[in-house]
Amino acid sequence: MSFALHGIPVSHGIAIGRAHLLAPAALEVVHYLVSPDQIEAEVSRFRDAVDLVVAELRALESHLPADAPAEFAALLELHRLILQDPLLSEQPAQLVRERRYNAEWALTTQLRAAVQQFEDIEDPYLASRKADVEQVVERVLKVLTGTANAFPEPAPGQDEMIVVAHDIAPADMLQFKKRLFGGFITDLGGATSHTAILARSLDIPAVVGLGNAGRLIRQDEYIIIDGDAGVVVVDPSPIVLEEYRLKRRDLEFARERLRRLRGMPTRTVDEVPVELFANIELPGDCEMANDVGAMGIGLYRTEFLFMNLGGKLPDEEQQFTAYREVVAAMTGRPVTIRTLDVGADKPLDDDDEDRNESANPALGLRAIRYCLTEPNMFLTQLRAILRASAFGTVRLLLPMLAHVHEIDQSLNLIEQAKGQLRERGVAFDEHIQIGGMIEIPAAALSLSTFVKRLDFLSIGTNDLIQYTLAIDRTDSSVAHLYDPVHPAVLYLISQTIQIGRRAGIPVSVCGEMAGDTAMARLLLGMGLRQFSMHPAQILAVKQEILRSNSKACAAQVKKILAASEPARIEVLLHKLVAL
Ligand code: PEP
Numbered sequence: 260m261s262f263a264l265h266g267i268p269v270s271h272g273i274a275i276g277r278a279h280l281l282a283p284a285a286l287e288v289v290h291y292l293v294s295p296d297q298i299e300a301e302v303s304r305f306r307d308a309v310d311l312v313v314a315e316l317r318a319l320e321s322h323l324p325a326d327a328p329a330e331f332a333a334l335l336e337l338h339r340l341i342l343q344d345p346l347l348s349e350q351p352a353q354l355v356r357e358r359r360y361n362a363e364w365a366l367t368t369q370l371r372a373a374v375q376q377f378e379d380i381e382d383p384y385l386a387s388r389k390a391d392v393e394q395v396v397e398r399v400l401k402v403l404t405g406t407a408n409a410f411p412e413p414a415p416g417q418d419e420m421i422v423v424a425h426d427i428a429p430a431d432m433l434q435f436k437k438r439l440f441g442g443f444i445t446d447l448g449g450a451t452s453h454t455a456i457l458a459r460s461l462d463i464p465a466v467v468g469l470g471n472a473g474r475l476i477r478q479d480e481y482i483i484i485d486g487d488a489g490v491v492v493v494d495p496s497p498i499v500l501e502e503y504r505l506k507r508r509d510l511e512f513a514r515e516r517l518r519r520l521r522g523m524p525t526r527t528v529d530e531v532p533v534e535l536f537a538n539i540e541l542p543g544d545c546e547m548a549n550d551v552g553a554m555g556i557g558l559y560r561t562e563f564l565f566m567n568l569g570g571k572l573p574d575e576e577q578q579f580t581a582y583r584e585v586v587a588a589m590t591g592r593p594v595t596i597r598t599l600d601v602g603a604d605k606p607l608d609d610d611d612e613d614r615n616e617s618a619n620p621a622l623g624l625r626a627i628r629y630c631l632t633e634p635n636m637f638l639t640q641l642r643a644i645l646r647a648s649a650f651g652t653v654r655l656l657l658p659m660l661a662h663v664h665e666i667d668q669s670l671n672l673i674e675q676a677k678g679q680l681r682e683r684g685v686a687f688d689e690h691i692q693i694g695g696m697i698e699i700p701a702a703a704l705s706l707s708t709f710v711k712r713l714d715f716l717s718i719g720t721n722d723l724i725q726y727t728l729a730i731d732r733t734d735s736s737v738a739h740l741y742d743p744v745h746p747a748v749l750y751l752i753s754q755t756i757q758i759g760r761r762a763g764i765p766v767s768v769c770g771e772m773a774g775d776t777a778m779a780r781l782l783l784g785m786g787l788r789q790f791s792m793h794p795a796q797i798l799a800v801k802q803e804i805l806r807s808n809s810k811a812c813a814a815q816v817k818k819i820l821a822a823s824e825p826a827r828i829e830v831l832l833h834k835l836v837a838l
């Protein structure tokens with residue numbers, strides 16, 4: 260019988276194939292008391308299983324394929340450390356000795372104690388780490404019970420396999436890289452689960468958080484994953500199957516066509532060169548940026564490096580290592596590192612939320628405001644960025660500027676950080692370019708003073724729209740009012756591009772608008788020559804630019820900017836896209 264399940268879409272695309280059920284969680288185990296003369300043997304059985312899993316994880320860590328996503332090493336290490344914690348590696352042995360529990364029973368008893376601690380945590384990221392503890396324990400249990408998961412090799416010409424699991428441990432995910440699986444679905448997981456993070460980095464369709472897919476789907480049953488809609492169709496009718504096959508073929512053709520554009524220079528029909536940069540959140544994202552031929556990194560959102568560290572901040576060395584990794588991956592092309600943009604919807608941790616007592620956190624202590632109240636933390640980040648600048652081309656970007664004095668204070672601190680490095684005899688780029696995000700209307704309207712102090716500008720349209728229209732970008736109840744082509748927004752963007760150009764400093768757009776193919780001609784016509792976006796969007800935007808004539812766009816955009824009625828703007832925009 261055909262039916263559909265709805266979960267959380269975590270990785271794009273459509274996968275069609277036969278279900279391969281991973282053995283369900285082995286957490287329900289037999290309980291029995293071991294006889295006194297068997298206690299030491301039982302302890303050894305437990306220790307051997309733990310040692311084997313530790314050795315397995317270590318072996319996986321040291322034999323990671325060169326193209327494995329960077330997160331894998333960290334996750335394998337995390338799992339190994341969890342397992343080596345005395346709570347899981349020592350105390351079960353004590354339970355065997357003191358209460359004569361069999362090894363499986365002792366281990367699951369300890370697991371429950373650990374899980375309880377996680378359940379009391381409100382932070383969704385930390386709470387989701389409970390799954391890591393369960394995955395590690397499950398691995399040991401499978402060794403104890405001799406039921407380790409086997410991943411069969413799909414025979415050539417056979418249908419693709421879709422992995423259906425309660426949850427998938429990072430170590431098991433490695434198999435995905437080596438073998439040809441079409442996609443996967445899991446009962447557990449949320450948008451911040453490691454499984455979701457890894458699915459995106461592997462770029463295979465995936466839906467998580469399906470509840471009980473593992474129970475409803477049978478081995479070898481035909482299933483479809485729609486990784487964009489978060490839908491899983493089980494045992495589809497021939498019509499639905501055909502429909503999805505066509506959809507998948509269309510997506511594959513479109514992808515294939517786009518990939519052919521990789522090596523081509525990005526120029527308009529009238530030979531105007533345009534530069535396409537990537538936005539990244541983590542060093543591992545550089546792989547995809549390189550894969551699509553990005554000109555460099557236009558926005559490195561460093562705040563992700565600061566999150567979920569349990570209230571601690573990454574030190575200078577940790578930050579430097581991450582920044583240098585990005586610089587090295589981009590081999591000489593520019594890397595724009597944005598200083599910490601926390602606050603509002605990106606709190607560092609729970610304490611930070613308490614700290615930001617504003618009733619309107621988006622208008623509160625966010626980004627540069629936060630950094631200027633924590634000069635030591637800011638100086639640490641500035642030194643780390645400066646140090647990375649010795650290894651390639653680094654540009655430093657200041658977020659959420661509204662006042663000229665914020666630029667002056669930041670420039671002073673940058674000078675101070677440079678002085679500290681000189682004293683330590685550490686190398687950095689003395690002429691590092693300093694830019695500012697234009698994402699508050701006040702900044703867009705104060706550009707004459709800003710451009711005297713800055714080397715480049717980057718327009719953050721996500722926030723510029725939010726602050727111009729007074730629309731909270733995270734509030735779904737006002738999402739329909741979030742309008743990138745509101746005349747006021749268009750005016751501010753075009754003014755910023757014009758004034759930057761006249762001052763002779765580069766201007767880019769790094770908000771979501773830059774990655775929207777429907778907006779490419781509008782921005783091009785305003786005179787924009789640098790776009791920065793999620794790497795997945797680069798080739799589609801490139802295709803749009805290759806088909807556009809900058810002069811024709813400019814003429815049409817002039818009309819759009821002169822119009823004030825939204826309906827008229829709409830009509831003119833349609834014409835622009837159809838040019
Ligand atoms: C923006 O505001 O457009 C931007 C790029 O920054 P973020 O989305 O990180 O706020």
Ligand code: MG
Nearest residue numbers: 698719721722
């Ligand atoms: Mg922003």
